Amino acid sequence: MRAVVYDSPFTLEVREVPTPEPGPGEVRVAVLQTGFCGTDLHLHAGGFMGAYPLIPGHETVGVVDALGEGVTGFTVGEQVTINPNASCGLCPYCREGRPLLCDDLRAKGVNRPGMFAEYTVAPARQVFSVDGLDPDVAVFTEPTSCVSHGVERLSPTPNSTALVLGAGPTGILLAQLLATNGAAHVTIADRAAFKLDTxxxxxIDATYLMGRDDLATDVDRLRAGSGADGFDLVVDATGVPALVEQCVPLARKGGTVALYGVADHDARVTINPYDVFQREITIKGSFAEIHSFPSAIAALRARRVRTDGIITHRYGLEDYEKALRAIAHHPGVHKIVIDPRG
Structure with a gap:
């Protein structure tokens, strides 16, 4: 089969590799399309726990191609998606019931072979049916599951206000789920007008175009538009340190800040600890997911999360390097999907 293979960071090619065979308890999936995520840029540069050689890709939709011994509950030709994440079940965090914090967390497309390929194999417990969903919707299952975990971490209350910094694909998904899970009013801010239009x-209740003046002016205008002295929930969905630093100032007294976007491993930010202390601000992290695929699929089926218009670019597997350049440099890119069939 054809697959994107990194022998080391920055060193990749699309080449023939053996087609994987499903072992006992495994499912082989013929990939229809796989979403390109900002995390894939970090992996390109050797970040985000990447283990090389590596086939990247962790947001996929495909059809069941073959079943390993003992697998039940799936049929060949059924449309499915794959949860890339699996915990060891043995470390202290797993035994405490917190598998996402596993000391030996494994993820397809990160430290296990991923889905920028024609075929992939996964344990049946990590495979979920998305029959009947448009593939352009089903391909958003993994990012929606991460968003679902983020909303669980935030626990919005019925009268809460929320601000999401960053209108990338996950920012828009997150803003929608905050609204459908209790937040009374959600604002999303970004520097790209076309993303805010989407x-x-x-x-989304309100959008704010950043970058018209300086960042301090944006913060003042956003606080003024919050209807109070800030927002109950402030989420950074960018990973940009300069924006992360504005989250605490944008939070209302007693508010919660969530760091959701992926920053560089060595990124640093400055906060005012007295401000956090005096206004009793809570700061949380939200990292990936491990048990949120059922809720994500339910949200997509019920259209509590909509994805219309988010996909802007499509590339064949052979054009992976073009996709890399586009997501890094093209100002009109919102979401890229890779189709291994070309």
Missing amino acids: AGRLG
């Missing part, structure tokens, strides 16, 4: 069409 967010508005998908029902």
Whole structure:
């Protein structure tokens, strides 16, 4: 089969590799398309726990191609998606019931062979049916599951206000789930007007175009538009340190800040500890997911999360390097999907 293979960071090619055979308890999936995520840029540069050689890709939709011994509950030709993440079940965090913090967390496309390939194999417990969903919707299952975990971490209350910094694909998904899970009003801010236009069409209450003046002016305007002295929930969905530093100032007294975007491993930010202390601000992290695929699929089926218009670019497997350049440099990119069939 054809697959994207990194022999080391920055060193990749699309080449023939053996087609994987499903072992006992495993499912082989013929990939229809795989979403390109910002995390894949970090992996390109050797970050985010990447283990090389590596086939990247962790957001996929495909069809069951073959079943390993003992697998039941799936049929050949059924449309499915794959949860890339699996915990060891043995470390102290797993035994405490916190598998996402596993000391030996494994993820397809990160430290296990991923889905920028024609075929992939996964344990049946990590495979989920998405029959009947448009593949352009089903390909968003993994990012929606991460968002679902983020909303669980935030626990919005019915009268809460929320601000999401960053209208990338996950920012828009997160803003929608905050609204459908209790937040009374959600604002999303970004520097790209076309991303905000998409967010508005998908029902986000308010959008704010950043970068018209300086960042301090944006913060003042956002606070003024919050209807109070800030927002109950402030989420950074960018990983950009300069924006992360504005999250605490944008939070209302007693508010919660969530760091959701992926920053560089060595990134650093400055906060005012007295401000956090005096205003009783809570700061949380939200990292990936491990048990949120059922809730993500339910949200997509019920259209509590909509994805219309988020995909802007499609590339064949052979054009992976073009996709890399586009997501890094093209100002019109929102979401890229890779189709191994070309």
